[in-house]
Amino acid sequence: MAARIDYIFTPVSPWAYLGAPQFNAMVAKYGADVKVMPVDLGKVFSVSGGLPLAKRPPQRQAYRLMELKRWRDFRGLPLNLQPKGFPVDAGLASRLITATRELSQKQALDLSFAIGRAVWAEERNIADAETLEEILNECGLDPARLFAAADSDAVKAAYDADTQKAMDIQVFGAPTYILDGEMFWGQDRLDFLERAVAKAG
Incomplete structure (x- = not known):
């Protein structure tokens, strides 16, 4: 039986963008059953203690840039650390992904990555x-x-319901991957997720 993963994210997250190639390859390798769930991260932050980037303390903002550079170089993906047009309202993009998953979860994954690339690599x-x-x-x-x-x-x-579900199960950031009720937060936890998927399969 294929592993079932809820993929909870916002398409404008640089971390979702950086992790997407590894996650998508893992899904294909194990034939995992993925539900692509873009959410309103602002609402998630409002109940989980998260802050929009502009409201975070300077030291946290500085360290975020350092980590983005490290992961950009490690992943080998193009990424502008401070792209124009960010932050940006992701509501319409998210709903387009939600609509696309009704056609195909794989197409929804591909679109999610394309939108992330548009923000972080292409500054669109x-x-x-x-x-x-x-x-x-x-x-x-x-x-x-x-x-x-x-x-x-x-x-x-559906978009509102996915956002509410994220809050109900205590998601607090993006990307978050849920496998059989177990939460893996952040693209830097994909190795742990893959081991769990392999074991489940």
Whole structure:
């Protein structure tokens, strides 16, 4: 029986972007059953003690930049430490991912990575509908269909429900991976997650 993983994140998280290639490769290797769950991280922070980047103390902001550089170099992914257009509202991008998972979880994973790359490597404005349309086309997806779905009551309700679930199960940051009720927070815990997936399989 394939392992079941809830992948809880926001597509504008640099850590989700940095971890996506390893996570996606692991999912393919083990045939894991993934539910792609973008959430409103601001709401999660509001009940978990997290702070938006601009409100964090200077020493935490400085160390975050150091860690991003380390992980960028280790992962071998292009990443601008302070990209223009960040922070940015990820609501529409998240709902497009939620709509895409109804077609295919793999396509939703691929779109999530493409949106992260757009922010962190390409410095594109993913709050802009035209930019998102370009990204959907680049991923071989149908923008008209997905924009209509993203604006539907069903997808909005699903996005809100996923955010509420994240809060209910005490998620406090992104990315978070849930395997059989066990939480793995952060892309630096993917090795632990993979060992657990291998054991479960």
